[in-house]
Amino acid sequence: MKVIVLSSGGVDSTTALAMAVKKYGNENVISLSVFYGQKHDREMQAAENVAKYYGTEHIKMDMSPIFDYSDCSLLSHSQREIPKESYADQIKKTKGAPVSTYVPFRNGLFLSAAACAALSKGCSEIYYGAHSDDSAGNAYPDCSPEFNEAMNKAIYEGSGKQLVIKAPFVNMNKADVVKIGLDMGVPYELTWSCYEGGDKPCGMCGTCIDRRAAFEKNGAKDPLEEIV
Amino acid sequence: MKVIVLSSGGVDSTTALAMAVKKYGNENVISLSVFYGQKHDREMQAAENVAKYYGTEHIKMDMSPIFDYSDCSLLSHSQREIPKESYADQIKKTKGAPVSTYVPFRNGLFLSAAACAALSKGCSEIYYGAHSDDSAGNAYPDCSPEFNEAMNKAIYEGSGKQLVIKAPFVNMNKADVVKIGLDMGVPYELTWSCYEGGDKPCGMCGTCIDRRAAFEKNGAKDPLEEIV
Numbered sequence: 001m002k003v004i005v006l007s008s009g010g011v012d013s014t015t016a017l018a019m020a021v022k023k024y025g026n027e028n029v030i031s032l033s034v035f036y037g038q039k040h041d042r043e044m045q046a047a048e049n050v051a052k053y054y055g056t057e058h059i060k061m062d063m064s065p066i067f068d069y070s071d072c073s074l075l076s077h078s079q080r081e082i083p084k085e086s087y088a089d090q091i092k093k094t095k096g097a098p099v100s101t102y103v104p105f106r107n108g109l110f111l112s113a114a115a116c117a118a119l120s121k122g123c124s125e126i127y128y129g130a131h132s133d134d135s136a137g138n139a140y141p142d143c144s145p146e147f148n149e150a151m152n153k154a155i156y157e158g159s160g161k162q163l164v165i166k167a168p169f170v171n172m173n174k175a176d177v178v179k180i181g182l183d184m185g186v187p188y189e190l191t192w193s194c195y196e197g198g199d200k201p202c203g204m205c206g207t208c209i210d211r212r213a214a215f216e217k218n219g220a221k222d223p224l225e226e227i228v
Numbered sequence: 229m230k231v232i233v234l235s236s237g238g239v240d241s242t243t244a245l246a247m248a249v250k251k252y253g254n255e256n257v258i259s260l261s262v263f264y265g266q267k268h269d270r271e272m273q274a275a276e277n278v279a280k281y282y283g284t285e286h287i288k289m290d291m292s293p294i295f296d297y298s299d300c301s302l303l304s305h306s307q308r309e310i311p312k313e314s315y316a317d318q319i320k321k322t323k324g325a326p327v328s329t330y331v332p333f334r335n336g337l338f339l340s341a342a343a344c345a346a347l348s349k350g351c352s353e354i355y356y357g358a359h360s361d362d363s364a365g366n367a368y369p370d371c372s373p374e375f376n377e378a379m380n381k382a383i384y385e386g387s388g389k390q391l392v393i394k395a396p397f398v399n400m401n402k403a404d405v406v407k408i409g410l411d412m413g414v415p416y417e418l419t420w421s422c423y424e425g426g427d428k429p430c431g432m433c434g435t436c437i438d439r440r441a442a443f444e445k446n447g448a449k450d451p452l453e454e455i456v
Contacts, residue, residue, distance in 0.1 A: 061293060066341050069348035098388050104347035105340060108386045112333060112340040113294050119332035120297035142386035150381035157378055158336045158370035160326050 003166075004118045005056075005127040006110050007031040009046030010193045011211060012129030012169060015181035017054060019168060020127045022184065026055040030121060034110050036103060037064030037075045039082075040197020049190045061113060073100040074195060082195045084204040091137030099139045101195060101206065107142035108151060111165065115155045118163055126155070131169040131177055133210060145170050174210055175217035182220060189223040201225075231394075232346045233284075233355040234338050235259040237274030238421045239439060240357030240397060243409035245282060247396060248355045250412060254283040258349060262338050264331060265292030265303045267310075268425020277418045289341060301328040302423055310423045312432040319365030327367045329423060329434065335370035336379060339393065343383045346391055354383070359397040359405055361438060373398050402438055403445035410448055417451040429453075 003024055005017045020029045031054075033047035044060065051058035073080035080100055083090055090099045107130065114126045134143035141147060152165040169177050181188065193211045194201035201208050201224060215222040231252055233245045248257045259282075261275035272288065279286035301308035308328055311318055318327045335358065342354045362371035369375060380393040397405050409416065421439045422429035429436050429452065443450040 065289060066344050067348070069345055071348070096388075102388075103344075105343040105383065105386050105391075108382060109337075109340040109344055112337040115333040116294050116331075116337055117297055120295070120299070138388055141388040144385060147382055147385040150378050150385055153378035154336060154375055154382050155333065157372060157375040158333050160324075160330075160366055160369040163333075 001125070002028045002030070002121065002123040003125040003127055004030045004032055004114050004121065004123045006114050006129070007033045007047045007050060008129075009033065009043040009048075009050060009191055010129075010207075011181065011188060011191055011214070012131055012174065012177050014050050014188070014191050015177050015184070015186055016127045016129040016168060017050060017056070018181060018184050018186045021054050021056065029054070029056045030059060030117070030123065031056045032059045032061065032114055032117060034113065035060070035062045035064055036106060037067045037077065039074065039076045039195075042192045042194070042197050046190060046192035050187070053187050053190060059117060063109065063113065066109065067103060070104050072103045074103060082205050084202075085206065086209045087133070087136070087139050087206045090206060091139050094139075096138050098141055099206070102140055105142060107140075107147070111151055111155065115159060115163055119159055124162070125164055125166050127166045127168070129169055129177070130167050131172050131174055133174045143170075174214040178214040178220070179218050182218060191224065229353070230256045230258070230349065230351040231353040231355055232258045232260055232342050232349065232351045234342050234357070235261045235275045235278060236357075237261065237271040237276075237278060237419055238357075238435075239409065239416060239419055239442070240359055240402065240405050242278050242416070242419050243405050243412070243414055244355045244357040244396065245278060245284070246409060246412050246414045249282050249284065257282070257284045258287060258345070258351065259284045260287045260289065260342055260345060262341060263288070263290045263292055264334060265295045265305065267302065267304045267423075270420045270422070270425050274418060274420035278415070281415050281418055287345060291337065291341065294337065295331060298332050300331045302331060310433050312430075313434065314437045315361070315364070315367050315434045318434060319367050322367075324366050326369055327434070330368055333370060335368075335375070339379055339383065343387060343391055347387055352390065353392055353394050355394045355396070357397055357405070358395050359400050359402055361402045371398075402442040406442040406448070407446050410446060419452065
C-alpha cells in the first residue's frame, strides 16, 4: 500500500513521516510539502532534507497565490509581526478566535491537495501531524479532532471511498509526539519549526517555545539547539 | 454579508452565482474560477464574462500543477480521450468507479481554496453548484450530498466556525437548476459546458448531452445553440 505524507519540515510532520516509513517502507511513501507564501523557505528546505534522509519521493507545490488576500502574520506580504509569545498567552488575548499565525484553512487546502495527488499516485492514506496543542483554545481550528474527522469523511466520500486521512497525533500533545519520534530516532536536527527565517531559531515565537517545551518534557535537548 | 461563489462558467455555477447576486447584491459577491489544466480555457473565459455581466469581483487561480500526476481525460497532458457518450452510459461501464472525466478530489480542492480566499476577504458563505445528476452512480463522488455535508462540516470547524458552504442544488437535478435559472433570466448564452474547446459545443460529450436534456425538459432551447 502507498501513502502520502504532508511534510512541513517541522517536528510533528517529520515524526508522522517516520511512522509511515516504518510501517510501509520508504518506497511506498511520498512526502508532499507546500509553499504558501511564508516569510522564509527554511521549512521547505528542511522537508526536502528529511525526504532525502528517508529516501522518499518528494513533491513540492507552490500555493502562495491562494493566500494573496490574507493578512496572516506568517506571510511575506503581511505587515503584521509574528508574536513573540507562547500560544497559551496568545489565546488569552484572542478569546476564542484563531491566532495571528493561523493561515486561513491552510490544513484543509493542504489535505485537499494531498488528496488530489494521492488519488493520482495510487495512494490509499494521507498522513498528517496535527496534534492537540495546536488546536487548544481554537488557536488553529484546522488541527482539531472535529475538523480532522469531518475532513476525513469529506476525502473518503469525495474520492469515491478510495482514500482516508491518518492523523495519529490528533489526540496527543507535542511532547507525546516528540517521545514517539525520539524512540524512533527521528533526525530532528534536520527539521525546522521557527516562524522566523534566520540562521538559527529565534527562540521566542510560539512554535519555538512549544518545541523547546516538548523536548524538555521528555528530558531531552533539541538537537537543533546544539547544532546552530 | 459577503459570499464567494465557485464559478466554472457552466450552467450550474452560473445559476448559483445568479442566486447569490439576487440575495446579497453584486457588491457583496465574489466569483472565483480555477484553472486546473483542462484542454481549453473556454470555461475560464465564460466565467469572466459572467462576472462582468453581473458586476462581481472576480478572482482567478491556477491550480494546474496539483493535477500534474493525474491522467483524467479532461487534462491537457492526458492521452485519454474524452468519452462521447452520456454519463448514464459511462457509469454502466465504470460499475461504481468515477468516470474518466472525474478530476481527483477537484471539488474538495476548489472548496478549500474558496475557503482560504473567503476567510481572507471576510465572506461568510461559499456557494457552489453541485447537483444530483453529477453524483448519480458515483460518476462524480465530490458532488454527492454526503461529500457536501462532510466538507461543509470540515470548513465550518476548520475555519473556527466562521464559514459555511451553500450547495442549493445538491438534491436537485440539472433540469431543476435550469428551471430556476430561466426564471431568473440567467444569461446562459455566456456560459460554456462542453469538455472540448472548439468554436461551438461538440454536442456529444457527457456534459453537452446533459445540458441539452436539461433545457429540453424545461421546453426551452439552449441559447448557446442558437448563437454558435
